[in-house]
Amino acid sequence: MATEAEYRPFRQDMDAAARYLSIHPPLPRHLTTKFFTNMLYLQHWMRYTEVGFLIHPSVHLPTPGLKVADVACGTGIWLIELAKQVPKDAQLEGFYISSAHFPPKDELPENVKLGYMDMMQSVPENLLAQYDIVHVRGVVLYVFNDDPSELLANFMVLLKPGGYLCWDDLDLAAHNPKTSDPNVSHEIADKIEEFGRMWFKTQGLPFSWLRSLDTTLTSHGLEALVPHSQTVSNAGARPWTLMQPMANRHFFENDINTMCEAGKMPPGSPSAEEWREMSEGLIEECREGVRLLMDIVYIVGRKAVEQK
Structure with a gap:
């Protein structure tokens, strides 16, 4: 069990998070975009610290002429980091539904290009079978009714024969509050998890597909490699817990609050004010030692090499 002296710095950090959340009313759209951009950077570095790689060591990187696509690239930071690890002649291309989170072009490495693509729509013909590696991350909220088949098909057609699909995501169904001290309450954290899962299920987002992603890849003709969770x-508990109030705020302002105001929340859901109160209570529980952790799921799938 941690001592008071060990908890004190973390409590100070949580106090800073609480001040941030309390002094800012609902953010204007341009600040919401910046807020989300910063959170994307933070999540990238936290994931990288946890798994220890950008591309799993089992993936063969062909040289010369490596071509990589990053789908749902967000800020492009994954490609920017990858550019430091691959030959300069590698072509690194990121795609996202909005350029709002892209850095200025003059801040990108010369071999990194970012552009528009809606992964829910048909892939443009000029991108078919073009990539040795397709990286996907952070799409868990776009897989409805536990069926990733539509997205998976779009990712697969980007791959060259023998290419690799590298997919990692956060298992939001395995997002559980933890504490090393049995005397520390996590009642509010449990309530937020309960209501959050209920809300996700009403949106067709139960998340159980993540645990059988290797089977899904195999059924679609990919060789499933290194399924890992x-x-x-x-060591990562502190930054992940500090990040969670920020993620909760974004989720509340952009989803929960909007649906509460429109009267579209499922029966038995908290009101908008009750969500705010729970968010404040969550910060207090974290100050006392609750940690908000989740599982990272990672899998590699290889496309078959065409027979001559």
Whole structure:
């Protein structure tokens, strides 16, 4: 069990998070975009610290002429980091539904290009079978009714024969509050998890597909390699817990609050004010030692090499 002296710095960090959340009313759209951009950077570095790689070591990187696509690239930071690890002649292309989170072009490495693509729509013909590696991350909220088949088909057609699909995501169904002290309450954290899962299910987002993603890849003709799931480590508990109030705020302002105001929340759901109160209570529980951890799921799938 942690001592008071060990808890004190974390409590100070949670106090800073609480001040941020309390002094800012609902953010204007341009600040919401910046807020989300910063959160994308933070999540990238936290994931990288946990798994220890950008591309799993089992993936063969062909040289020369490596071509990589990052779908749902967000800020492009994954490609920017990858550019430091691959030959300069590698072509690294990121796609996202909005350029709002892209850095200026003059801040990108010369071999990194970012552009528009809606992964829910048909892939443009000029991108078919073009990539040795397709990386996908952070699409868990776009897989409805536990069926990733439509998205998976779009990812697969981007691959060259023998290419690799590298997919990692957060298992939001395995997002559980933890504490090393049995005397520390996590009642509010449990309530937020309960209501959050209920809301996700009403939106067709039960998340159980993540646990059988290797089977899904195999059924679609990919060779499933290194299916892996890991809980955020104790060493990573602090940054992940500090990040969660920020993620909750974004989720509340952009989804929960809007549906509360429109009267579209499922029966038995908290009101908008009750969500705010729970968010404040969650910060207090974290100050007392609750940690908000989740599982990171990672899998590699290889496309078959065409027979001559």
